[in-house]
Amino acid sequence: MDIIPQIIVNSLIAGSIYSLVTLGFNLVYGATRFVNMVPGVLAAIGGYTVYYLFNQLGSNLYLSIIAGILIAGIFGYLSDHLVFRKLRRNKASNLVSFVASLGIFTMLQAVISILFTSQFQSILDVTQSPTTYEIFGATFTWIQGLIFITAIVAFIGLALVLKKTGFGKAVRAVSDDEEVSKIIGINTDKIISWIFFIGSCLAGLSGIFIGFDTGIRPTMGLVIVLEGATASIIGGIGNIYGGFLGAFLLGFVENFGILKISGEWKPAISFGLLVLFLLFKPEGIMNKKK
Amino acid sequence: MDYLIHLLILFAIYAILSLSLNLVMGYTGLLSVTHAAFFGIGAYATGILMAHAGFGFFTSLIIGIVLSGILSFIIGAILSRLSGDYFVLGTIGLNYLVLAVFTNWYDLTRGPLGIAGIPKPSLFGVSFFQNNYFLILSLAFLVITFFISRFIVNSSFGRALKAIREDQKTLQVFGYNIFSYKLAIFTISGALAAIGGSLFASYITFINPASFDVMQSVFILAIVVLGGLGNLKGSLLGALILVAFPEFLRFIGFPSEIAAQTRQAIYGLLLVVLMLYRPQGLIGKYKL
Numbered sequence: 008m009d010i011i012p013q014i015i016v017n018s019l020i021a022g023s024i025y026s027l028v029t030l031g032f033n034l035v036y037g038a039t040r041f042v043n044m045v046p047g048v049l050a051a052i053g054g055y056t057v058y059y060l061f062n063q064l065g066s067n068l069y070l071s072i073i074a075g076i077l078i079a080g081i082f083g084y085l086s087d088h089l090v091f092r093k094l095r096r097n098k099a100s101n102l103v104s105f106v107a108s109l110g111i112f113t114m115l116q117a118v119i120s121i122l123f124t125s126q127f128q129s130i131l132d133v134t135q136s137p138t139t140y141e142i143f144g145a146t147f148t149w150i151q152g153l154i155f156i157t158a159i160v161a162f163i164g165l166a167l168v169l170k171k172t173g174f175g176k177a178v179r180a181v182s183d184d185e186e187v188s189k190i191i192g193i194n195t196d197k198i199i200s201w202i203f204f205i206g207s208c209l210a211g212l213s214g215i216f217i218g219f220d221t222g223i224r225p226t227m228g229l230v231i232v233l234e235g236a237t238a239s240i241i242g243g244i245g246n247i248y249g250g251f252l253g254a255f256l257l258g259f260v261e262n263f264g265i266l267k268i269s270g271e272w273k274p275a276i277s278f279g280l281l282v283l284f285l286l287f288k289p290e291g292i293m294n295k296k297k
Numbered sequence: 298m299d300y301l302i303h304l305l306i307l308f309a310i311y312a313i314l315s316l317s318l319n320l321v322m323g324y325t326g327l328l329s330v331t332h333a334a335f336f337g338i339g340a341y342a343t344g345i346l347m348a349h350a351g352f353g354f355f356t357s358l359i360i361g362i363v364l365s366g367i368l369s370f371i372i373g374a375i376l377s378r379l380s381g382d383y384f385v386l387g388t389i390g391l392n393y394l395v396l397a398v399f400t401n402w403y404d405l406t407r408g409p410l411g412i413a414g415i416p417k418p419s420l421f422g423v424s425f426f427q428n429n430y431f432l433i434l435s436l437a438f439l440v441i442t443f444f445i446s447r448f449i450v451n452s453s454f455g456r457a458l459k460a461i462r463e464d465q466k467t468l469q470v471f472g473y474n475i476f477s478y479k480l481a482i483f484t485i486s487g488a489l490a491a492i493g494g495s496l497f498a499s500y501i502t503f504i505n506p507a508s509f510d511v512m513q514s515v516f517i518l519a520i521v522v523l524g525g526l527g528n529l530k531g532s533l534l535g536a537l538i539l540v541a542f543p544e545f546l547r548f549i550g551f552p553s554e555i556a557a558q559t560r561q562a563i564y565g566l567l568l569v570v571l572m573l574y575r576p577q578g579l580i581g582k583y584k585l
Binding site: 041042090093094097099100101102103104105106107109110111112113114115116117118120121226229230233236237240269271272274275277278281282285286289 | 328330375378379381382383385386387389390391393394397400401511512515518519522555558559560561562563564565566567568569570571572573576584585
């Protein structure tokens with residue numbers, strides 16, 4: 008079948024985008040232990056920052072991308088600084104933190120709609136035909152190639168940071184046990200702030216890539232956070248290696264799934280997969296059974 | 298006056314939704330972000346049956362309630378096995394899935410175009426076409442829903458739910474089947490939400506998928522959280538505040554598109570502030 012190589016390429020690109028959100032999601036979940044909706048809206052913020060700087064103001068594309076990543080990161084940092092840190096002090100339950108994240112998500116999504124309307128926007132100039140490459144009869148654009156390479160680099164980079172550096176050790180310690188980390192003298196608030204910043208940068212980057220690949224709209228965040236959470240659970244929630252695997256698995260299952268049923272049912276495929284894992288393998292692929 | 302009646306009808310609909318959600322969230326401690334799905338199932342059942350199949354309002358209402366009850370039973374059977382974060386994620390995913398059905402099952406729901414021309418109810422030859430009659434009908438259903446909910450939470454069944462909320466493990470030790478309790482309340486809650494949906498479809502006379510998305514679920518959740526978890530009167534209070542307050546924005550001259558978004562921004566902010574300073578809501582009896 009001719010179509011198979013193309014589907015494999017599409018799956019890899021979808022998996023790459025998911026993997027960025029999932030990396031961030033797992034990093035933050037590992038340290039804070041609640042489902043955080045904010046990365047979804049940060050992805051939209053990343054995408055809209057690039058849209059504003061590049062499309063509306065005509066700034067340099069790469070500078071716009073960097074600005075988009077950093078602004079998403081700063082918003083993520085602020086969400087921790089202004090809200091989640093206080094909730095941790097209050098010993099709030101994970102459900103309270105979740106509802107707060109839902110509130111931030113709802114609020115920022117509405118603000119984006121007010122600033123940029125609810126219309127669908129394309130980031131790259133659609134009239135300019137993108138350069139395409141071919142591999143085994145499958146075509147992909149340079150931006151899709153960039154997405155794939157970035158995802159691999161981000162994953163390896165993050166894995167190295169976590170394994171080799173002192174900061175990585177502190178992150179792992181906080182993820183293992185926040186209280187004990189505090190007792191042995193780790194500044195846990197500072198580490199968690201950094202985790203939020205890095206995770207949010209990754210979310211922003213994924214939003215930018217989605218903007219390049221398909222386009223952006225203020226409500227894009229919900230799907231992103233659902234796909235990210237699904238990939239995390241498939242791989243093993245809080246486990247960045249599992250999440251990476253889960254993201255690509257999700258990409259493949261969705262793209263091969265829409266071979267059989269029409270593309271509009273993609274949410275049904277990912278939700279079906281989520282439910283299957285929640286019921287039969289809630290610990291995911293890479294985590295040990297509790 | 299017409300405008301006030303309009304607001305009161307909306308209040309009644311949202312109060313029905315928040316009362317039914319409070320049963321699951323406030324009394325059983327299950328955080329659910331999928332109530333708009335059951336709201337939508339009730340609305341679509343009424344819309345399709347009345348506009349396309351010539352059914353009466355009350356028949357379509359009952360069919361909607363039963364259908365929503367059956368679906369929430371099936372869905373609850375899956376979700377009730379989950380807890381905490383996983384339950385929450387499952388409910389969001391579910392709302393998303395139901396929305397995909399509304400949007401993509403074109404032959405039945407006419408997709409994004411929605412269903413137009415849904416008639417107003419009539420009973421014994423009296424049409425509820427006029428809004429003041431419709432208000433009486435809506436308030437009647439609100440009162441029924443309130444008393445059903447109160448009966449449930451004051452019954453021994455309701456006490457068991459509260460005990461599940463407080464300490465699930467202990468109750469299990471006493472031999473209660475936690476799973477079937479959660480499933481039962483989830484089913485009842487979904488069935489009651491369909492009443493709100495039927496009223497909504499018949500009142501607005503037009504429905505499309507956009508009214509039943511996850512953000513609608515978040516709005517209903519905000520009503521419950523603001524008014525107070527585990528207090529039925531809190532749900533009435535929350536609905537009153539959150540339905541009335543955004544109208545204020547219209548009075549001070551916001552264009553309607555911006556007003557809708559500002560409303561969303563405000564209740565988003567409200568959720569954050571409540572979680573920080575008053576997680577039990579205004580008159581709530583339970584903290585998440």
